[in-house]
Amino acid sequence: MYDLIIVGGGPAGLTATMYAIRKRLNVLLISKDLGGKTNYRLALPWIDEYQVIKGLEVVNKFRNELEYLKFARQMEPVVRIEKVDDHFLVHTKGSGELKSKAIIMATGAKQQRLTVPGEKEFIMRGLCYSALSYAPLFIDRKTVVVGHGELALRAAAELATVAKHVHLVGASGGALETPIGEKLKASNNVTVLEDHEVIEVKGNGFANRLVMKTPRGETIEIEAEGTFIELDLIPNSQMVADLVDLNEQGCIKVDKHGRTNIPGIFAAGDVTDNYAEQVLVAVGDGAKAALSAYDYLLPRL
Numbered sequence: 537m538y539d540l541i542i543v544g545g546g547p548a549g550l551t552a553t554m555y556a557i558r559k560r561l562n563v564l565l566i567s568k569d570l571g572g573k574t575n576y577r578l579a580l581p582w583i584d585e586y587q588v589i590k591g592l593e594v595v596n597k598f599r600n601e602l603e604y605l606k607f608a609r610q611m612e613p614v615v616r617i618e619k620v621d622d623h624f625l626v627h628t629k630g631s632g633e634l635k636s637k638a639i640i641m642a643t644g645a646k647q648q649r650l651t652v653p654g655e656k657e658f659i660m661r662g663l664c665y666s667a668l669s670y671a672p673l674f675i676d677r678k679t680v681v682v683g684h685g686e687l688a689l690r691a692a693a694e695l696a697t698v699a700k701h702v703h704l705v706g707a708s709g710g711a712l713e714t715p716i717g718e719k720l721k722a723s724n725n726v727t728v729l730e731d732h733e734v735i736e737v738k739g740n741g742f743a744n745r746l747v748m749k750t751p752r753g754e755t756i757e758i759e760a761e762g763t764f765i766e767l768d769l770i771p772n773s774q775m776v777a778d779l780v781d782l783n784e785q786g787c788i789k790v791d792k793h794g795r796t797n798i799p800g801i802f803a804a805g806d807v808t809d810n811y812a813e814q815v816l817v818a819v820g821d822g823a824k825a826a827l828s829a830y831d832y833l834l835p836r837l
């Protein structure tokens with residue numbers, strides 16, 4: 537029986553695993569990959585190296601250590617976790633069941649794709665999914681935000697503070713009557729294309745044009761040096777959906793110690809209802825969840 541199984545090898549899971557190893561716990565990290573979303577990097581034709589706060593150095597250091605510590609990791613998907621008496625059973629796709637006294641969920645969240653021609657080709661080449669991370673790179677550039685919810689409006693508002701122009705595609709109705717929606721409608725450098733639908737991403741090495749259908753069925757094309765797909769994130773919480781409390785978006789609810797409502801299950805990073813999807817936030821969450829799990833385990837070691 538393991539003391540601790542950590543599911544997910546992104547910034548949150550890697551940090552939690554390193555903490556657990558240093559505390560000499562019998563720990564196993566189970567993940568589909570090491571690095572998680574830090575494996576994505578946005579490439580832009582006008583930038584070689586960019587200066588956004590990433591925390592990548594610390595994540596890469598932990599990843600390198602774990603690549604070496606083979607006994608502490610297992611590379612495969614987890615499909616379900618169940619509670620049995622005073623421990624947990626982790627069902628994996630390949631190795632069956634693994635037993636643990638405690639669990640940390642660090643499985644992140646998925647970006648929703650547009651699934652239109654050209655999207656796949658230009659992912660992270662002028663087209664990306666995180667204005668929160670990359671907006672500062674678009675000073676005086678022509679940008680497009682695609683999405684209809686809070687995330688898209690927030691992204692458009694942030695880009696509008698630096699970009700030459702922002703087209704917001706897809707937002708409509710109630711979303712635009714909020715304070716941020718009103719602000720966007722009144723901004724000189726923002727054009728809201730209500731109810732338009734993106735049908736293709738075009739480019740030449742990097743995405744630079746978006747083709748869309750207007751509500752009247754016409755096809756139009758706009759220039760976009762940066763395209764941001766800002767649809768709601770889908771948390772990877774399905775393996776514990778029957779076990780712990782989730783919020784309306786499916787994020788695992790945690791308290792300030794990273795504890796879920798089930799003693800012995802902790803969560804960290806983008807899969808939780810904590811604020812801000814950022815590497816350094818996930819790193820901090822992972823450290824906190826590991827220390828919290830250690831406190832839980834101390835009387836059980």
Ligand SMILES: Cc1cc2nc3c(=O)[nH]c(=O)nc-3n(C[C@H](O)[C@H](O)[C@H](O)COP(=O)(O)OP(=O)(O)OC[C@H]3O[C@@H](n4cnc5c(N)ncnc54)[C@H](O)[C@@H]3O)c2cc1C
Pocket residue numbers: 543544545546547548549566567568569570571572573574576577588589590591612613614615642643644645647664665666669670772775804805806807812813814815816818
């Ligand atoms: C395109 C893009 C660019 C970004 N750029 C930046 C940036 O420049 N700066 C910044 O601070 N933030 C950036 N972010 C946000 C940042 O990457 C995330 O907030 C951060 O990676 C979250 O860490 P995490 O560990 O919670 O989740 P993730 O990094 O998503 O890691 C989740 C891990 O769980 C694993 N996993 C998922 N499901 C299962 C399963 N069923 N079984 C086993 N393993 C599973 C995955 O394989 C992965 O290893 C970016 C995000 C995106 C999408």
